Amino acid sequence: MTHRIVIVGGGAGGLELATRLGKTLGKRGTASVMLVDANLTHIWKPLLHEVAAGSLNSSEDELNYVAQAKWNHFEFQLGRMSGLDRQRKRIQLAATYDEAGVELLPARELGYDTLVIAVGSTTNDFGTQGAAQHCLFLDTRKQAERFHQQLLNHYLRAHAGQTDAVEQISVAIVGAGATGVELAAELHNAAHELAAYGLDRIQPENMHITLIEAGPRVLPALPECGFRSTVTGRFG
Ligand SMILES: Cc1cc2nc3c(=O)[nH]c(=O)nc-3n(C[C@H](O)[C@H](O)[C@H](O)COP(=O)(O)OP(=O)(O)OC[C@H]3O[C@@H](n4cnc5c(N)ncnc54)[C@H](O)[C@@H]3O)c2cc1C
Structure with missing residues (x-):
């Protein structure tokens, strides 16, 4: 056989x-x-x-x-x-x-x-109380799509709003490794794209992105010199 x-x-x-x-x-x-x-x-x-x-x-x-x-x-x-x-x-x-x-x-x-x-791994929330119930994780395509849908829903609700109030959105990203930093940069671009496509009740400057990292700087896995060039390359 x-x-x-x-x-x-x-x-x-x-x-x-x-x-x-x-x-x-x-x-x-x-x-x-x-x-x-x-x-x-x-x-x-x-x-x-x-x-x-x-x-x-x-x-x-x-x-x-x-x-x-x-x-x-x-x-x-x-x-x-x-x-x-x-x-x-x-x-x-x-x-x-x-x-x-x-x-x-x-x-x-x-x-x-x-x-x-070879079933891979999932994000370690270090047992942080409430994290599993209230946070969105980014381990699978479904989770990434859920995040995107929630982001879009927020913009659609603001777009349909009838008041003159300034609409805002706040996103907190836990972990300033490659994924967290890249996500922050992509969201920054997305805020401009969404406004350009007419979902402009939330102006780009009203998307507030907070990157949370326990270490002393972002991209802790990169050496100091690589860190400088990466951050400069990405954010100008
Ligand atoms: C958002 C994100 C960004 C990343 N960026 C980088 C990067 O820039 N550079 C880098 O080197 N690494 C990066 N990584 C890490 C890299 O993706 C992983 O190291 C790599 O995917 C691990 O490969 P793997 O084959 O072990 O598992 P995975 O790629 O996670 O694959 C596991 C597979 O197993 C399947 N599976 C799980 N459980 C079961 C089950 N019970 N039965 C059947 N199938 C199952 C899943 O559907 C999946 O297809 C990133 C990871 C994430 C989540």
């Missing part, structure tokens, strides 16, 4: 691995390569701040797993891994539901000879 390699998680690591193994072992028929992901498409996570700000249409930049599998000699299965039986060498996938809540795929099991788990 052909050796079965199952990779769970089609992110930066899992997708690359499935593609490379598919193009080599899969193509030669030495092994069967299967990628499992909870979503049908992949979007490169470092682009999520652009999805959140609305400067990137996620459906234009996403990669479809089914097509990627077809071109690169591996198989794709849609489903969220919910359990693992190492004795029987099987993984369990939970049932998948469509947007209307109707079951699309039933819960099922898949057998493997070699299993790679």
Whole structure:
């Protein structure tokens, strides 16, 4: 029987691995390569701040797993891994539901000879009280789209407003690493774009962006010299 390699998680690591193994072992028929992901498409996570700000249409930049599998000699299965039986060498996938809540795929099991788990990570809120309930996180495409929708809704409400009051929006970004800094810059641009497109009840100067960082400066992971040129390049 052909050796079965199952990779769970089609992110930066899992997708690359499935593609490379598919193009080599899969193509030669030495092994069967299967990628499992909870979503049908992949979007490169470092682009999520652009999805959140609305400067990137996620459906234009996403990669479809089914097509990627077809071109690169591996198989794709849609489903969220919910359990693992190492004795029987099987993984369990939970049932998948469509947007209307109707079951699309039933819960099922898949057998493997070699299993790679590459399900990524999520933001650490360090147990900060209220963070999980009240903050928007930026780990997945859905979360980025939710942020963008809330931003747009705020502008639409202001646009429909009947009073002469000055409309404002405040966004607090926790974490001044690359994502936080880039998001701040993208939002600054978005404020100008939205006003230029007619949603001008909130003037660009009335979008207040606060970047919160525990360290002494923004972009703490960058060396001091890189930090200076990056900030200068981005903000002028
Ligand atoms: C907003 C943001 C910006 C970033 N910017 C940068 C950057 O500029 N440079 C950089 O080097 N890194 C950046 N990173 C980090 C980088 O994206 C991660 O290091 C990288 O994506 C990790 O790859 P991974 O394959 O381990 O996991 P991921 O890319 O997170 O992929 C995990 C995959 O597993 C799937 N999955 C999760 N759970 C299950 C399950 N139970 N069953 C089935 N599938 C599952 C998910 O749908 C996803 O497709 C950024 C991350 C974020 C969130």
